[in-house]
Amino acid sequence: MEYSEKVLDHFANPRNIGEISDADGVGTVGNPACGDMTTVYIRVKDGRITDIKFKTFGCAAAIATASMTTELALGKTLEGALALSRNDVADALDGLPPVKMHCSNLAADALHAAVEECMAK
């Protein structure tokens, strides 16, 4: 099992780490298969994501996908963020090892949960 350069880069230097105290949407998703967890925080203005932060407990793939998800989602409309799939994230990272594809669900699902919370408000 080998990680791509991009995965290793996002793992070693994750972008958009942290929390947003008065976020417009927060999504937390855990994967019982291996007990990992990601939380995504978004701030939204005029229907667009203007700030995004995440926290992840998990493997290198979980951290890298969360980091990449926040990069891809920043500046997107809520609808655009909802359309972001785990495959988009994996593709942006030049792929993930097959056993690690389930980790990429985590970040996209957490983002979607945050967007849905925001939309419900």
Add this chain to the structure above:
Amino acid sequence: MKRIYLDHAATTAVDREVVQTMLPYFTETYGNASSLHSFGRDARNALNASRQTVADALGAQANEIIFTSGGTESDNLALKGVGKGHIITSSIEHPAILSTCRYLEDHGREVTYVPVDSDGMVDPVDVESAITDDTTLISVMHANNEIGTIQPVSEIGSIAKDHGILFHTDAVQSFGKTEINVRKMNIDLLSVSSHKIYGPKGVGALYIRKGVEIEPLMHGGGHEMGMRASTENIPGIVGFAKAASLAVERFEQDTRHLTGLKDMLIAGVMDSIDDVTLNGHPTERLPNNANLRFAFVEGESLLLHLDMKGIAVSTGSACSSASLDPSHVLLALGIAPEDIHGSIRFTLGRGNTESEIRYVLEVLPEIVGKLRAISPLAGG
């Protein structure tokens, strides 16, 4: 970048003296040990001398040592070789034992897996109460490969003896790091492997006490007293024997060195990082094993960060295994799966130095801090 190898339970570098000892057996003394001519005789002499050396290191006799292709084969030969009856083993054995037991169960054999306590210790009382009229074999490892806990094998051996049952122990991790005497410890069958003691890979041995009947796995030309057909791997066996004799010779020096580095590592980590727990027994453990659990972080991430700093370790985290199952050993200790995630195994070796451990202690707090800073479990 300087690289620091702290994964000696996985394998070791071959000692240079061992390599030198092996070399002539590839190009000069290359005969087949079964041949009658002088080339064969030379190989046979080397084989016999090697057998004696390994026997001496275990307190056995030369004709009780069968050379194999490694620990896995020795374990298979011991378990499958005792052709019938109920087997008692522990829940924290190496896959070489556990998978073999599962195979035997699939073929109609009954196996009991005795539990361990939270330090990874088997209670001999549990072993004794698992004995049935049909029990033929008890197999409990000497020292565990993940947590280094050393089992009370002498006691288990004497229970087996009292009940007229065979006792096998997988001593792959303990050989060279703890005292072993098969007679004093009431051991009937014992597995060892060369590549864990600075010898070449692909060589090992099974001690079979004289009089114990074992069915061979390999049938063919009758090598190894009919117990393992196939032309003997003389360079490998000579290298293994050299490594074994060095392990005996350097035993006290190695033990002092490894214990010192291990204690320095454990104390240093505990001092500089909060929420760290030692997995395994506090004292009854291998002198080179420090298995530490870092709360709120995941082991594969920790391992990769250490790897980026040139430091090689291993982890029991589910995320790093192909099956995504957490370590069966750490689960058997009763550790919660989310805590198992943050477990890292450091296994030290003869070549490690204090300055290497200092370097680990320098970089580790920052790595753990970085991962905790992004962990939603770390509470802010």
